[in-house]
Amino acid sequence: GAVVSQHPSRVICKSGTSVKIECRSLDFQATTMFWYRQFPKQSLMLMATSNEGSKATYEQGVEKDKFLINHASLTLSTLTVTSAHPEDSSFYICSARGGNRDEQFFGPGTRLTVL
């Protein structure tokens, strides 16, 4: 149990375009989903927290107009990187928390490369 999927696993896009990443909890209802980013040789950094049906809460320094988060259902959250730039190239990972579990379960991540 507690499987989280992400799609796509890898995406390459041109500068200025928008990219949508999906995060799904496959076998449990995720009341809360989190989005993290990991730069090479760095730790995972929390970007935002989203609860189903409400606006996401963004960490300091993360632009909410650039990183749009939608948590439309208890099993799906999406992160849209708008007007992507090369410095947005990173490994984006989502996690989900729900049910009676306190721990977060992570998706496999999405490697974004902006040319």
Add this chain to the structure above:
Amino acid sequence: DQQVKQNSPSLSVQEGRISILNCDYTNSMFDYFLWYKKYPAEGPTFLISISSIKDKNEDGRFTVFLNKSAKHLSLHIVPSQPGDSAVYFCAASVGGGADGLTFGKGTHLIIQP
């Protein structure tokens, strides 16, 4: 300001021996701690967690110890197996795990045959 610190970037342990990974934190509001295992280009896999009301939690070969006065926790793996080779992240949270996690930079554990 790094609130969760893993001061050893890498650790090499012989197969069958005990692996001890260390983690220090500075935020006294943290009340829930977790260890994750991660392979390159994959998401972290949950290993074990501990609440601040406990000082030890054990699950099979994995044991986590928490020393609140020292703001220190450690993960013990015994016996170490080749499949344990990976990067291990220590993470902490406020609110019993309800909030987002603050991660350390990770320790690369290498199990030598």
